[in-house]
Each structure stands twice: as C-alpha cells, then as structure tokens.
Amino acid sequence: MSKEPDRLFAQPLPQVPDFAFNEDVVRVFPDMIKRSVPGYPTIVENLGVLAAQFAQPNSVLYDLGSSLGAVTQALRRHVRTDGCRVIAVDNSAAMVERCREYLNGQDSMFQELLPVEVIEGDILALQFQPASVVALNFTLQFVAPDERLALLGRIRQSLLPGGALILSEKLRFNDPEEHALLTDLHIAFKRANGYSELEIAQKRSAIENVMKPDSLEEHRERLLAAGFSKVVPWFQCLNFASLIALP
Numbered sequence: 001m002s003k004e005p006d007r008l009f010a011q012p013l014p015q016v017p018d019f020a021f022n023e024d025v026v027r028v029f030p031d032m033i034k035r036s037v038p039g040y041p042t043i044v045e046n047l048g049v050l051a052a053q054f055a056q057p058n059s060v061l062y063d064l065g066s067s068l069g070a071v072t073q074a075l076r077r078h079v080r081t082d083g084c085r086v087i088a089v090d091n092s093a094a095m096v097e098r099c100r101e102y103l104n105g106q107d108s109m110f111q112e113l114l115p116v117e118v119i120e121g122d123i124l125a126l127q128f129q130p131a132s133v134v135a136l137n138f139t140l141q142f143v144a145p146d147e148r149l150a151l152l153g154r155i156r157q158s159l160l161p162g163g164a165l166i167l168s169e170k171l172r173f174n175d176p177e178e179h180a181l182l183t184d185l186h187i188a189f190k191r192a193n194g195y196s197e198l199e200i201a202q203k204r205s206a207i208e209n210v211m212k213p214d215s216l217e218e219h220r221e222r223l224l225a226a227g228f229s230k231v232v233p234w235f236q237c238l239n240f241a242s243l244i245a246l247p
C-alpha cells in the first residue's frame, strides 16, 4: 500500500473543489482514511472477523465501494468458509486500477486466498448475486440520499439466510449538543493526527456537498424499511459507527 502522506489540503486553495476519489486522493488514501476516521483500522480488521461468522459455503461476499480493497483484504485474512468468493465494486477508475494491483500482488504470493473479482461500476446499477456478507464500509454516505433505501432493499433481497450486511458510516446527531461535541472531538482527533486547521477546514468544505451522513436513528429506520429484521451497532468511536443488519 502507498505510504504517501496526505497533504492534499495543506496549501490554501483559491476555491476548494468538491471532493472526488480521483488519482490525487488514491495516492494518499491509506494515510488519509487512517488519520481521518477514528477506529478505521479496528473496524476493517474486525469486519473480517465478523464476516467469518456470517459467511455461508459457496456464496459471494461483496465489498461495495471497495477503494483500495482494505475490506477485501480483511475478508481474505479471516474468512475460511468453503467456496466463498469476493466481489469488490467501486466506480472510481483510479481506485479500481490500484486495488487490482494490490490484490494481484497478494494473489501471486498466497495461493490459498479467496478468489476476488474487482468490478469498476456503480453499486446502484449492480445485479446482486446471492450473498452471505455485504460490506458497505464508509460508502453509503457518498450515495445520493434518495437512492439509499432502494440500494439497501436490493442488498436485503440478495442476502442469504444466516448472512449479514455490515454498514460503517460517519454519523450526524439529532441532539445539537451531542452533534457539536462529537464534531469537535473529531476535529481534535484530526489535529492529533497532524492535520492543520487549514487542512481540516478545506477538507470539510470539499466533502460537505458530496458526503451526507445520517443519524443512527435514520439508519436503523431505513434498514428496517428495506426489510432487515434486526440492526445491531457493534462499534462506535466519536462520530463514526458500524452496524450489523440481519436479513
């Protein structure tokens, strides 16, 4: 994985463009996400551990919005169920190209790894195959809000009995005090990870039009409306959380 430090917002920009998962972001993405999302390494590793409990023989495991394949790699480290294969999907050509390079590197070293197919495409247009695990790790927040319910409905329909959706998201909070406190603490987390006030402010304006977080209550209600029977939060660090949704 690239070790290039994220300095994308370090210099004053005359106009901050909307955030996009382009070549520049791809180069620094492992550093950016680790320094921006509290608990990210814990979430990714344990997503693999959780997935191993839900994986059903001869089924598909989806990594939706796979970026550089961190979740796919965690699935490969933990899932030992017979006949499983991973389908990783992302609509950023730059992400997909680099993701394929990383995974091909792994393939050539370890023959026993789960087979992986990396698809460049829109998860909103995906024809889902019967799946036991679907991971949406910080991806749904980038999907247009009015498309989220239909997508979750299609995921629910594809899930096999005994399977699960694992959904990680940045949260907003209906209580203004709770929202302000956790937002401030997230900024403190970024500062502690070496981001300047300028970097934090410019990143915020870059993502505010493209990333629309929901509250935990909105997630729960929408998942139930999509046909899931149970929603269980398993991780929260500041304003970032991960949920298990059962079919």
Ligand SMILES: C[S@@+](CC[C@H](N)C(=O)[O-])C[C@H]1O[C@@H](n2cnc3c(N)ncnc32)[C@H](O)[C@@H]1O
Residues within 6 Å of the ligand: 021, 033, 044, 064, 065, 066, 067, 068, 069, 070, 071, 089, 090, 091, 092, 095, 121, 122, 123, 124, 136, 137, 138, 139, 142, 143
């Ligand atoms: C924050 S990143 C996900 C991080 C990644 N899952 C991980 O754990 O390292 C969001 C990803 O979702 C992808 N994405 C956003 N909307 C998408 C869509 N409609 N279809 C496919 N991929 C999408 C972006 O290109 C980006 O790579």
Ligand SMILES: O=C(O)C(=O)C[C@]1(C(=O)O)C=C[C@@H](O)C=C1
Residues within 6 Å of the ligand: 032, 033, 036, 037, 138, 170, 203, 204, 207, 211
């Ligand atoms: O909320 C922020 O400030 C973030 O930087 C979050 C976040 C995310 O949650 O995906 C946004 C974009 C980048 O992909 C990395 C992190």
